[in-house]
Amino acid sequence: MKAKAILFASVLLVGCQASNKDASQSASNQNPPSANSLAAAGDLDWLMGPDGQTERELWQVVSEGLEMDIPDNERIREQKEYYLNNKRYLQNVTLRAEPYMYWIISQIKERQLPMELVLLPIVESAFNPHATSSASAAGIWQFIPTTGRYYGLKQDKWYDGRRDVAESTTAALDMLERLNIMFEGDWLQAIAAYNCGEGRVLRAIKENEAKGLPTDYWSLNLPRETQLYVPKLLALTDMVKHNERYALSLPSSNLDRALTRVEVGQQIELAQAAKMSGVPLTKLQTYNAGYKHNVTSPDGPHAIMLPASNAKQLEDSLSSGDINLVNWGEHKVVNGETIEILARRYGITADSIRQANNLTAQVSAGQVITLPISGEYINQIATQQTQIASNSSRSAAKVKYTVRAGDTLSSIAKRYNVKSSDIQSWNKLGKNNKLKPGQSLQLASNATNTKSRSTKSSSAKSSKNNNSSITYRIRKGDSLASIAKRHNVNINDVLKWNSKVTANRLQPGSTLTLYKR
Structure with a gap:
């Protein structure tokens, strides 16, 4: 559907509050927009009464549009009983759902589809855009990655x-x-296929045809989940349509929740968009759940969804040119690195790293994370560290080890407190090369037999124990990277040795403690 312009050429009406199958399965205190102003462009004509002036209740419109026949069978009765026993849950979900529904109903009306489909995300995700299933289905409509791509939904790191x-x-x-x-107008079969895949439903139909059995949805042999899926939707349909009979309390319409979509035109951090629009960051993050790192994608989209009452403030801020360029970079975590160490190295806060990557736990080796700083600066630090490591490796003498029966790369690496990958690198061994008794291996001079357990300490701790420390006075223009390179040490070690130091707190004249290798 091509959305119609409402506020500006770049502002689209969207209903949203807060978050399938393969293609075959193969805030505000500002004045909110009135119903009349939103409907003027035609998108909300369906919300207006016969006089074209009086706004109807959203759930009244939904209730009046529900037309599917609801059979009286055990499967549907069971689902009704569940919802009736969990009315508070259903009330919360319908309140969460209401803002999204402006957008969904507008599409349904334009496409002339059944109103029942607006209730489907209740079954799928409880209208939570952050919902993720065990099968990696995501969003309010629960698309798995392959199906999402098949239907044009972009998915990348951002x-x-x-x-x-x-x-x-x-x-x-x-x-x-x-x-x-595909199912010739049979909506129950189509909805079942949305859940379990068209191939599964087609096979069930063919099986029944071969046996001379009926081929309606209720007669098909489908997965247990799908046998409950359609009854859940029909139970909800009946309860919403006859909400008074079931004493179901539905929320009143509130156009404060109707959102617009503003096209920014370039990458922008959600934190900046929140300040520019006056929308709390937590709400803006919920409205824009598609952005993984609290920043719009470098290659687009760059649309920000927010309450219509805040749209003009954002547009005005954008028109003033008051927008910071975003140039974030990536970092691959190595052994020994933590969020706190990375924050200190790059002069940013640990919380900003957690927020940029939606982290609730510590990072792990091999993990690629986004850092809210210049990618060029990250590359500069990485290059300098690589040079330091290379210089250290070239300057290190080698010791000879003769392979014995029963030895493996892992056992030798453990014995000498080194990595198997390092032994492979030092000896140009492939992953599939097997060790032979009598074979000679070169190990770095700092590889020490772990019979002396103290050698398991870190390089920083080992250096400290040698008491070969120096005091370095910081000079103007120094950076952690330049200091580490000059003294042939690792930035991580400098941070460990000087716990109060961060990349943006190097004061000329202050001192650092360094330990020689």
Whole structure:
């Protein structure tokens, strides 16, 4: 669907509050927009009464649009009983869902699809854009990666279109329309195929045809989850349509929750967009769940979803040119590095690293993380560290080791407190090379037999124990990288030896303690 312009050429109406299958499965205190102003462009005409002036309740519109027949069978009764026993949950979900529904209903109305489809994300994800299943399905419509890509949802390190409410809704309705055509207008079969895949439903139909059995949804032999999936939707349909009968309390419409989408035109951090628009950062992060690192993707999209009442403030700020360029870089974690060490090395806060990567635990070796600083600076530090390590490696003498029966790379590495990969590198061994008794191996001079357990200490600790420390007075223009390079030590060690030092706290005249190798 091509959205119609509402506030500006670049501002689109979206309903959102807070987060499938393979392609075959193969804030604000400002004045909110009035219903009339939002409907003026035509997107919310369906929300207005016959006089074109009176706003109807959103859930009233939904209730009046529900037309599917609801059979009285055990599967549906069980799902109704579940929802009736969990009314508080259902009330919370419908409150969360309401803002998204403006966007979804607008598409449903334009495509002339069943209103029941607006309830499908309740079954899929409880309308949580951050929802992720055990099968890696994500977003309110629960697309798995392959299906998302099949339906045009971009997914990369920076952005996941499956969590973008506007984009994923378009993709989900595209998929459902396609399935409905495939199953010749049988919406129950199409919805079942959305859950378990069209191939599974087609096979079930063929099996019944071969046995002379009915081929309606209720007669098909489908996975247990799919046998419950359609009844859940139909149970919700009946309860929403007859909410008074079931004493189901549905939230009142609140256009404060209706969002617009502002096209920024370049990469922007959500924190800056929050300041420019007046929307709390936590809310903006929820509205823009598709952005993985709290910054729009370098290659786009660059759209920001936010309450319509804040859109003009953001537009005005953007027009003033008051926007910082974003040039974030990446770092591959190595053994011994922690979030805190990286923060001190690069002169940023540990919390900013956690926020940029949505981290709730410590980083691990081999993990690639985004750092909210210049990529050029990261590369500069990495290059200098590589040179230091290379110089250290070239200057280190080698010791000879003769392989004995039963030896493995792992056992030798453990015995001499080195890495197997280092032994392979020093001796130009391939991954599949087997050791032979009598074979000679070269080990670095700092490889010491671990019968002396004290050698398991870090290089920083070992240097300290040797008491070969020096005091270095910081000069103007010094950086951690330049100091480490000059003294042929590792930046990590400098940070360990000087716990109060960070990359942006080097004061000329102050001193550092360094330990010679």
